[in-house]
Amino acid sequence: MNIEDRIISLLDGELSSADQHRLFADISASPKNQQLLRHHQMLRSMARTSLTAVSTPVGFEEHLLSTIATLPLTQSIASTAGYQRTAMASLLLLIAALGTTLLLRTDHTEFTTSNAFTSSSANIVSNVPSSKMLFGSAASSQVANNSKTELSTNVIGRNSIRAVVTNVNRENNSFDIINNSNESASITPHNTITPSPQELATVSLADVQSQHTDITRNRVHSIVGLRNSREDSYPSFEVSLQTSSGFTSPADQQAIKPFAEQRLSLGYHLGYSDVVGVRVSSGLYQMPGEIQQTTELGITVMQQDMVTRRSFGGELFASHQFAGVLGTRLTAVITAAAGIIPNGSTLALESGVRIPFTDDVAFSVDFSLTRVHSNVERSSATISSANTSSSPIMYVGSDVRTTLNGSLHYGIQYRF
């Protein structure tokens, strides 16, 4: 640690007493060190004074509460519009990903929204069920001056909502407010406060702002970034129902393969991105059937055909999710799974994507590569156990017991 590090540690109270003595000796011996100490002391004092001088602008609380009071309506409008756009963009992205080149960039699919707080044309004051709202003097004077005032506000990234104020009573500052769904509410102030004489935006950062691009006008948002990812909170469970189609390698053999599979998965979120769970599959499984034993021309023919049976399998899986891929609301998922099927076992690796319809419901697509192993005995074992002591044996059937299957699973996922 150099002298400056030690001074910082001293002021943070993190220097041991022995080190303190050494530091004091160094400081007393050097004017430069004394200057360093004085500067750091001033820095601490200046930082506290300067940074704590910033406070939320007057009127912000009223604006926020009124915005939240009108939120359900706003949110439903935004959900429809936002998610339709999100779904369309997601499908385009998916198509592009399955094609040759992914060139779709969010830059091409942007729209503008006006500034949220500063663009509101007036303060809206409305009542909130089961609560008392303070009634700002700025808002009351506005209402008093307008017997019928049309007010509007925007929420970031959401559609604007409109409300009309009517029946203003100038004596007690009460009024009615009607929104665009004809829902009305009577507003009666419970208390009146006078905002403290703070200046709006006490921070003067003019010099700094002048160095940046003016992003407050026509600020652009990504079309698929309307609703922010919920990294700050996450659901506990997710359940998905998927169906699938796929292929098997080696394809020219009568292999053991599950197909036409439906699977129900239940996952538990260990964290925002990590999920573990169980999966139950129902499908038509091909598997070696009963051995037909015949004798032709003195040769014992053992024929074992593949049969298709509906059966069930189970898997344990672990997934990791990458939210917000390509700056969108899509979530990429990689999964490892292991399980059992009738007379066999599976090991699978999957990758997929979740395309959200709402906060909780998503369309899920996964591509899986599964190594399927059948425990059915091989032809050599079948032949050796056959009760044909004298005649030669011919085995007719597949000896493939391990295959690699590729499947595309698609379905609906719900998080809760």
Next chain:
Amino acid sequence: MKASYNTLSDSKRPEHSTSVKVEQEVISAFIAGDMIAFREVYRVFHDKMYRYCVFILGDTTLAQDALQETFIRVHLHRHQLRETDALKGWLLKVTRSVCLNLVRTSKFTPEFVYLDQDFDQSNPTSNTKELSLEGFDAGMPNQIFQYAFEQIAPIYREAFMLKEIEGFSYAEIAELSGTTESNIKVRINRSKKMLRKLLAPHFREQLGEVTIEEEIKREKNS
């Protein structure tokens, strides 16, 4: 139902840091959707959150957007606050997430993205140059400091603010930033050095000092 303001007993926290704690019943009511409780939570934390937004985003208008979006999110997702003790951390985490998303969607300036990563530039302290005080009124130290503060990278601003102003511990900041405690210590240390260097002309002016070079020259002459 009123929020209480308790000073934490953590002796390592700065003396000025009046950490606040909202009563459990207020938090429970807040989670249940009571708007009075929501307002109490707002009143306890809004200044801290706003300060964070202003100095991370470097723009008051953006900061107001961020604060509004944060409280809307907090209101909408209040049921997902799992531990009532974690309210302060949760609020700051949401604020941070909103700021990052706002920056991403605004295509503001790429450097802010670094907040989201375990990113540390090679030691920038040595490259820091003293601030020119031209155009600044020495009687307005807040303005000078805020300008200097804007000159250092957001990862350093964030670490400095949370530790020195908001009184978070190294562990809390590390958890919030998704990095290690030692990394946070380095960031705070560097931020102090950079700020000290940037503000050195102001300090000298205030203290009536001369530069070290001038001091040495004076000693030689005498």
